[in-house]
Amino acid sequence: MRLGAIEAGGTKFVVAIGDENGNIIERDAFPTTTPDETVANIFKFFDGKDIEALGLGCFGPIDPDLNSPTYGYITTTPKQGWTNYNIVGAIQEHYPDLPIGFDTDVNGAALGEAYFGAAQGLDSALYLTIGTGVGGGAIVEGNLVHGLLHPEMGHMMLITREDDHYAGKCQYHGTCFEGLAAGPAIEARWGVKGSELAEDHPAWDLEAWYIAQALAIYILTISPKKIILGGGVMHQKQLFPMIHKYLQERLNGYIQKEEITTDKIKDYVVYPGLGDNAGVCGALALAKMAKQR
Helix, strand or coil, X not given: CCEXXXXXXCCEEEEEEECCCCCEEEEEEEECCXXXXXXXXXXXXXXXXXXXXXXXXXXXXXXXXCCCCCCCEECCCCCCCCCCEEHHHHHXXXXXXXXXXXXXXXXXXXXXXXHHCCCCCCCCEEEEEECCCEEEEEEECCEECCXXXXXCHHHCECCCCCCCCCCCCECCCECEXXXXXXXXXXXXXXXXXXXXXXXXXXXXXXXHHHHHHHHHHHHHHHCCXXXXXXXXXHHCCCHHHHHHHHHHHHHCCCCCCHHHHCHHHHHCEECCCCHHHHHHHHHHHHHHHHHHC
16 A cells, blocks of 8 residues: 555654555655645645555544544644644545545554554553653554543643642643643753753653653553553653653552563563654554555
């Protein structure tokens, strides 16, 4: 198959052409500006490329319910200009006969890791992106989790650590996971971007503490067989051993599985097998599903 992929992020869009095996043939990226300008860049890339289906993993919140009158919309996003924007409709109008698969960017990345990456062969996995925001996509019994809307795992309320007096960055919830641990929260708390902090800066111990707290809740709720942590913040690879330690402490022996209680935890909570291609490969998987639907 010759498939199109869009990883639609709040900062940039990545567009690509690939196949059903996750091989990327051609790709490009451009900033997320206004909807009209951004969608025009999508068309500029895909016009004349003869793709058989298109997958769109999109920042949100979105409406992924095929039976909803607002299916294909970006809904209550804080991204200026994009609130209640019908992104699927805009693309479908330009390519009326093209099958389009649509889901959240993190659900797409979870699917990509299950098809082609660190969760291959598993019917259960959790993918989290920790970057500009925090989002999660879950696969349970082989299916992406949807419901009333879609999982918004970044907005789970967390307990703040005693030595952390930061009020939280999230405009809706303050000290939710995203409000305490996303990139903008790190910058607001410490005064510089996370990428400018030293590897041994105390910011990373605090970050690992919050991530581990959230992971413990996800494990107790959906019991994933693999947890994959992506996004810009997780480029700080020194976080992983700290997360593993704090997660074991948080669960305190309650989950008696060697994947958690032993050093096998390093293979249970992992960096994406696809690296920064998890999202775009996930969009290829969404396109494949749309073609077969």
